[in-house]
Amino acid sequence: MIEFEHVSKRFGEHVVIDDLSLRVDDGEFFVLVGPSGSGKSTLLRTVNRLVPIDAGSVRIDGVDVATQAVEPLRRGIGYAIQSVGLFPHRTVGENIATVPRLLGWSDGDTRARVAELLVLLKLDEPGIADRYPDTLSGGQQQRVGVARALAARPRIVLMDEPFGALDPVTRESLQASLKAIQRDTATTILFVTHDMDEAFGLGHRVALMLDGKVAQVGTPLELIRHPVNERVREFVGGSRARLRELAVRQVRDSMRKGEVADGDAIDGGASLQDALGAMLTQGRDRLPVFDDGQLAGAILLADLVASRE
Amino acid sequence: MTPRALPVVLLACIGFVAALAFPFLYVTPNRLLSGEPHSPHVVALALTCVLLAAAGVTSVRGSRVAVALLAWALIAGLPLLASIDARTLLLAAAPSARVPLGAGFWLMWLSASLLLLDRLRAIRMAGRVVAWIALLVAIVVMGSAGAFDTLALVREFHAQRGPFMDALLTHLTLAATTLVLALVIGAPLGWWAWRTRRTDGAVVGMLAFLQTVPSLALFALLIGPFAWLARAWPALGALGFGGTGAAPAVFALVLYALLPVVRYTIAGLGAVPADAREAARGLGMTRLQLLSRVQLPLGWPVLLAGLRIVAVQTIGLAAVATLIGAGGLGRFVFLGIGQGANDMVMLGTLAIIALALAVDLLFQAMLAFTERRP
Amino acid sequence: MKVIVAPLLLVVLLLALPHSASWFHAWMPTLSHPLYTRTSFLMLTLSHLWLVVLATLVAVAVGLTLGVLATRPNGRSLLPTVRAVAVIGQTFPPVAVLAIAVPLLGFGAAPTLLALTLYGVLPVLGQTVAGLDSVAPAALHAADGMGYGRWRRLWDVELPLAAGPIMAGVRLSAIVGVGTATIGSAVGATTLGSPIVEGLVGNNTAYVVQGALLVGALALSIDGVLGLVERRVRRLR
Structure with missing residues (x-):
């Protein structure tokens, strides 16, 4: 369970997150959606303390993250980003094994987990674990990035537009993989995107963020059928919202x-x-x-x- | 004529001109006076060059190999030929007479070396290494058997063996000390500049400024302050620290070396993609783990390339340091120039060049080794 | 603005140093000759500058020509050799090139000029090849498509695009030249190194300081001016 309570963050004069409160339940696929500059990525990064907050608190299972040692905290939380950020000097297998290694897993456990993840993320070309990231396609790289985030079986995974740079076909296939993995493992996923279709397709609940505040939070159907105001209606799609509803x-x-x-x-x-x-x-x-x-x-x-x- | 033949023809032409127009050897009455030029094999050497050019333009199978073999033979054979000539010439001369090599010899030898370098490019790395090592072994074996003892350069070496070895050792010590100090100071400085985004700041600007000041001027300017330091703290003076000698020399050499070390450290740290850094932090690596597991493995080849430049530059600059009493191979150069002893100048100069080339090769090999993926 | 400081300093030094004997005497009272007077500082500076300018001009002409020839389709096969010469040549210390020139040409300005020129060719050559190589193939295709002739393309497209790196090579060549010309005084050239070398030999720190100050200011002036040109050229492209 992740709780944001009266969280505020400003960069200089610019208020990025404005007294925001939100709760993400265990085992939930929770999507933060909003236009660029709405503060959704910043909010995501307060969870693993890549961004320190100015006021309020972020708690995981009731414990304030600010009171925890930062590296162990991060090792317990999966993290995947749009640009993937694979280490170019390490093989696919070594990249996936990053956090297990940091946590001091045995070689046997690490190897077994890497093999398991390669299957789970459909990275099943023979010998792919020993290849270097620059020999993979963009979609494969992002699959490795997701596998790396899931490697140490974190209970919480943060994902910052992980599929933003992929072509539509690859993206849909990865969305399906992620959805299945989330369902099977009951991992809590906090997922950031600016794509409404992706948000409604993946999220159990969706929070629409505008100007550092949550404009509305609810299931996709709730947002489509009962937008709280005109701006939310506009973002949900106005007259095309019914098409989205059909998709949900x-x-x-x-x-x-x-x-x-x-x-x-x-x-x-x-x-x-x-x-x-x-x-x-x-x-x-x-x-x-x-x-x-x-x-x-x-x-x-x-x-x-x-x-x- | 195919364009492929161009290097062969050009280098053969240089060799041809060198054989005809420049003296192969000189005979001097002693090591200080200048002497008579002698070119005993003008026709044979010129014909060899023509042969080389001809082999280069024909496209008969095996002509490539023939050119490479001929070049190889010239590099190993020219010194032997010269020393055999020298033996004959010395028989008819006074005991103090010397036979230095002439510009014709050096030009032909250089052309042959470049030709071999060009021809070997076509074959695999292992083959190249074998060819050059075989050449080195051939020359060293002939040299240690005394085959070149009649040449002025080798005589000078035998006459000055002790001082030469001392100077070589001093030179290496100066360069190695500089390299270690520059790395120990420069790498953290570069890391600091990179972390605080001061890569164009005052420190780097200051180092770039120093780089522009001529070495002789910087060396000379340090004499005053260092002499003052030694007077102010006699303990330092007792350690051999003074206005002249190794201390100001190493100080100046380190100042020159710092800029490349700092620049390449910054470049090396920048070699890690920003997203990989972000991911590393997000996955919970400490700053030290980020440095040791991501930044160092990725940036090390870049830093090594910088150290290669620093090492070669330092070996050259250390030669100037002899003017403020730091010793080293530069002593042979400047003492030789002062006495008019050309053999001594050549001995020092060739040693410095050989040292620079050897260090360059060493770093290239290290680079090739680190850049190879496991 | 910064570029004016070093030349200004040089001018001030040239004006002030001839009248600074009493000042140097006060600083180093034990010296009987506190001011270098064998040749005027102005003459030393001009002769130093002349050597560097002449050598750099020749080096630019030779380096540019070789670099252009080695990157033309007919000269491509020379490129590896040209590169090897530039790379290996630059591992030769400038002092060594100077020392090699002495047995060939004797003492005086001649060996210094030869060494400066030979050594100065390498950076220009290397940077010309690098600059011409780095011109985007798309630009060349576009130029060919618009009907540029080979030499016209070189002049209108390739050289302007490669001007930045080439200018960097010229600057490096000139700066190394200033340093080598300083050492050239040890083989008999009359340069700003003369007071330094004489001061070192005769234990006259005043001479050393006078020469070092002037040559430092000269080096920084040349670097500043050529740096300005380089930035201009890079911005124009």
Whole structure:
């Protein structure tokens, strides 16, 4: 559990974080989203004390980070950044093993963990552990960066726009990997991005930051359906917010059970946006839904258009 | 003619001109007087150069190898040829007579060396090293067997063996002391300048300013202050610390060496990408761990490249230090110039050049070794 | 603004030093001749400057020509040799080059001039090659595409783009020249090193100080002025 309580930070005259309070629960995928200069990266970096705060407190499991020795604190928290920052003179394996080595793990444990992470992050080209970072593609480098952040099984991982510099296809594949890993390990992830789609796609809860304050915090659906003010509505997408909503909601929640339809079936776990895409592709206004290994019902265009709670 | 042949033709031309226009040897009545030029093999040497050029332009298989072998043979053979000539010439001369090498010899020898360097570029590293080491061994073996004893340079060396070895040792000690002190002072200074972002600040500016002052002037200007220090603290004077000698020399040499050490330390620290530094800190490395595990491994080759420059520069400047009584190989140069003993000048000069080249090669080898990935 | 300080200092020294005998006498009362008078300081400075300027001009002409030739398509095969000469040559200490020139040319200004020129070629050559090599290939492609001839391209595109490094080489060449010319007085050239060498030989610290002050100011002046030119040239590109 990470708690920010009345946190303030200024650089010179410029107030970056303004009396901000926020709570991130254990096992939560929490996304800080906002335009550049909104203070989201700075807030993230107060957690591992890369940025010292001027007022307030940041607590992890009730303990103020300011009272902890800085290096052990950082070794207990995973950290991944957009520019990756792999050490060019160390192999992929050595890069991933950085924190386990700092923590004094045995060679056997470290090697086993590196092997495990390579599989987990789909870095499964033979011999990749012994290659140097400059021989990898951008996507592979970021996979190594994420693996390095996860190496010592931290309970908390901080990620600062880790997928910001990747092409859309690579980015989606990495988002999927990260989402699965988070679900399986119940790691608490605090994730910074300026991309609304990424925020809504990944986060259990999302905090929209504007001018050093949290403008609104809630689940993606809450932000889309009930923006607290005009600025939040604008950032969530204005009239296009409904498209985002389709992307956030799953087919199985809106299907009509037991009904039948012609056409290629769509998976119950897919998003309503996928369903809409499939209808447009197939030229149909209703599609069969395949869920739990059987045909479970149908999804109707009319329901997508009308779907408000 | 293919462009590939250009270096061969050019160097062969230089050799040709050297053989025809410059004396191969001189015969002097003694080590101080100048003498008569002798060029006993003008035609043979000129023809060899023509042969070299011809082998360079033909594209027959094996002509490349032939050129390399011929160049190799010239580098090893020219000194032998000269000393055989010297033996003949000395038979007809007074016992005090000497046979120094002429400009023609040196030009041909240099051209042959550059030619070999050019031709060996095409083959693998190991082959190159073997070729040069074989050459070195050949010359050393011939030299220690006394094959070159008739040459003035070698005679001068035998006559001055003791002082020469002392001077060599002094020179090396001066340079090594300077290098160690410059590293011990300069590396932390560079680290400090880098950390505080003072890379263009007063300290670096001051060092750049000093670099511009001619060495002789700086050496000379230090005599006064150091003499005063030795008078003010007699204990220092008792340690051999005074206006002249090694102390002001090393002081000035360190001042000259500091700028490159500081600059290359800064460059080495800058060789670590900012994001790698940020990641290292974020993952919980202490400042010392960052230095030892990331900055040093990544910056060391850069610093080593700087030390290479410093070492070569210091060996050259240490030669000037002899003018304020620091000894070293420069003593042979300036004493020789003062006495008009050209052999002595050449002995000192060649030793300084050889030392600089050897140190340069040593650092290059170290660089090649560190830059190779495990 | 900073560039004016060193030349100003040089002028002040040249004006003041001839009248400073009493001052040096007060400082070092044991010296019978507290002021170097064999040659006037102005003459020493001019002769020193003349040696450096002449040698640097020749070095620039030779170095630039060789550098340009070695980077043309027909001369490319010379490039490794030219580079080797520049790199190996620079490990030769300036003193050594000076000493080699003495047996060839005897005493006086001639060996100093030869040494200055030979040694001065190396930085210019090295920097010309480096500068021309570092011109962005895109700029060359663009120039070719617009129909520049080979020499026109060299003159209009390559040399202006490489002017910064070349100028740095000229500056280095001149600064090393000032230092070597100082030592040249040990082989009989009349330069600002003459008072220093005579002072060292005759234990006359006043001579040493006078020569060292002047040559220091001269070196800094030349460095400042050439540095200014270098910055201008770099900004123009």
